[in-house]
Amino acid sequence: MTMMKMTAAQVARKVIDNQPLFILDVRNRDAYEDWKIEGHIFEYLNIPYFELLDGVDEILPKLPNDQDVLVVCAKEGSSIMVAEIISKAGRDVYYLEGGMKSWSSYLEPIKVGDLTGGGELFQFVRLGKGCLSYMVISEGEAAIIDAVRFADVFTNYAKEKNVDIKHVFDTHLHADHISGGRHIAKATGATYYLPPKDATEVVFDYTPLEDGLTVKVGASQIEVGALYSPGHTIGSTSFIVDSKYLLTGDILFIDSIGRPDLAGLAEDWVGDLRETLYRRYRELAEDLIVLPAHFMMIDELNEDGTVAKRLGNLFAENHGLNIENEEEFRYTVTDHLPPQPNAYQQIRQVNMGKLTPDYDEETEMEIGPNRCAVR
Amino acid sequence: MNSTKVLDVKGMSCPMPVVRTKKEMDTLSSGDILEIYVTDQGALADMPAWANAAGHTILDQKEEEDVLTFFIQKG
Numbered sequence: 001m002t003m004m005k006m007t008a009a010q011v012a013r014k015v016i017d018n019q020p021l022f023i024l025d026v027r028n029r030d031a032y033e034d035w036k037i038e039g040h041i042f043e044y045l046n047i048p049y050f051e052l053l054d055g056v057d058e059i060l061p062k063l064p065n066d067q068d069v070l071v072v073c074a075k076e077g078s079s080i081m082v083a084e085i086i087s088k089a090g091r092d093v094y095y096l097e098g099g100m101k102s103w104s105s106y107l108e109p110i111k112v113g114d115l116t117g118g119g120e121l122f123q124f125v126r127l128g129k130g131c132l133s134y135m136v137i138s139e140g141e142a143a144i145i146d147a148v149r150f151a152d153v154f155t156n157y158a159k160e161k162n163v164d165i166k167h168v169f170d171t172h173l174h175a176d177h178i179s180g181g182r183h184i185a186k187a188t189g190a191t192y193y194l195p196p197k198d199a200t201e202v203v204f205d206y207t208p209l210e211d212g213l214t215v216k217v218g219a220s221q222i223e224v225g226a227l228y229s230p231g232h233t234i235g236s237t238s239f240i241v242d243s244k245y246l247l248t249g250d251i252l253f254i255d256s257i258g259r260p261d262l263a264g265l266a267e268d269w270v271g272d273l274r275e276t277l278y279r280r281y282r283e284l285a286e287d288l289i290v291l292p293a294h295f296m297m298i299d300e301l302n303e304d305g306t307v308a309k310r311l312g313n314l315f316a317e318n319h320g321l322n323i324e325n326e327e328e329f330r331y332t333v334t335d336h337l338p339p340q341p342n343a344y345q346q347i348r349q350v351n352m353g354k355l356t357p358d359y360d361e362e363t364e365m366e367i368g369p370n371r372c373a374v375r
Numbered sequence: 376m377n378s379t380k381v382l383d384v385k386g387m388s389c390p391m392p393v394v395r396t397k398k399e400m401d402t403l404s405s406g407d408i409l410e411i412y413v414t415d416q417g418a419l420a421d422m423p424a425w426a427n428a429a430g431h432t433i434l435d436q437k438e439e440e441d442v443l444t445f446f447i448q449k450g
């Protein structure tokens with residue numbers, strides 16, 4: 001029978017459209033347990049490829065006939081080998097093109113909603129890594145917020161939409177993914193903004209992103225306004241777009257809140273985090289739609305694949321916004337933290353411009369799930 | 376260490392280092408030692424995991440200038 005390739009984009013559609021998929025993951029057990037392709041109704045079997053070198057007879061009965069079977073490995077090579085053995089044994093089978101590396105880097109652009117005067121807001125969902133980037137578009141101009149490192153994806157999308165990228169923002173100095181912000185700015189002549197309190201060690205030029213700064217996008221003057229919201233980092237800044245959307249960076253997520261420890265200052269920043277979440281955000285309109293820079297779990301995806309929820313609903317439902325006791329809050333966000341993201345200290349150095357790894361090294365640093373939140 | 380045989384799979388990418396190692400190991404006798412040179416970094420995790428699953432023992436491993444060397448004793 002036939003062996004076919006499936007792209008990361010095709011897998012992404014299956015996740016978003018709630019389709020079934022049977023994944024035979026042939027990576028090591030540790031790698032699989034640490035991080036895998038998440039789908040709402042995906043089924044899984046994890047057998048390392050080296051246990052299948054003598055044949056696949058044992059696993060054939062476990063592979064379903066009524067849905068696609070996708071073999072996944074780290075880079076692609078061993079998934080092709082295993083898929084070949086399975087197809088020779090008489091079954092149709094897919095392998096994931098580019099392996100988990102390509103899954104980690106794929107971005108799906110999804111429209112979040114319309115803005116005043118024909119503007120649009122897009123969310124770029126990086127399913128394999130849980131990163132969310134944004135593009136605000138209005139009448140020939142664009143602003144980008146929290147771009148991941150694949151600068152081409154954003155510049156190409158802007159071309160497709162026939163808009164010029166004018167402003168590029170990072171809500172903070174990211175520790176969990178490598179920013180594409182300054183590279184996009186360099187390629188397009190856009191202004192690159194970074195909170196100065198996070199930028200004390202950066203070795204490139206940037207425009208300070210200060211509280212209250214407002215930029216206008218397009219002829220209908222869509223507003224992108226900055227709101228200082230420290231706590232994940234000391235410089236963390238949120239954005240309010242068109243008085244309708246609240247882009248929270250890594251301060252507030254759909255089902256969790258930001259962690260204050262990735263720059264090594266959990267004890268110092270926990271107070272800021274509390275102040276931001278329990279006072280500054282409380283003063284905002286509850287009808288704002290929260291758009292974070294990351295998500296943790298596939299359950300946080302809406303039906304159309306976006307990650308977005310009304311602020312008022314988060315005040316009611318998000319556990320991290322409902323810890324009345326300040327001591328308990330402090331304990332939760334300092335003593336209760338999940339493992340830190342892969343290579344987070346190196347990633348910070350890259351985002352400061354102090355390290356300039358090549359593409360493969362960057363891919364390696366970003367391997368694994370995102371871990372910028374506490375629940 | 377006295378290796379029975381040497382296998383050089385430098386430059387080969389996953390899954391070939393493990394595939395070739397297994398093939399070579401199948402020709403050796405219990406107690407023999409295979410010395411393997413690999414450049415694919417994936418082998419760092421895969422080679423010990425494979426050896427363990429196959430009942431072999433990694434006697435030693437080292438890394439010098441991007442080349443991983445494994446000494447695996449056949450079980």
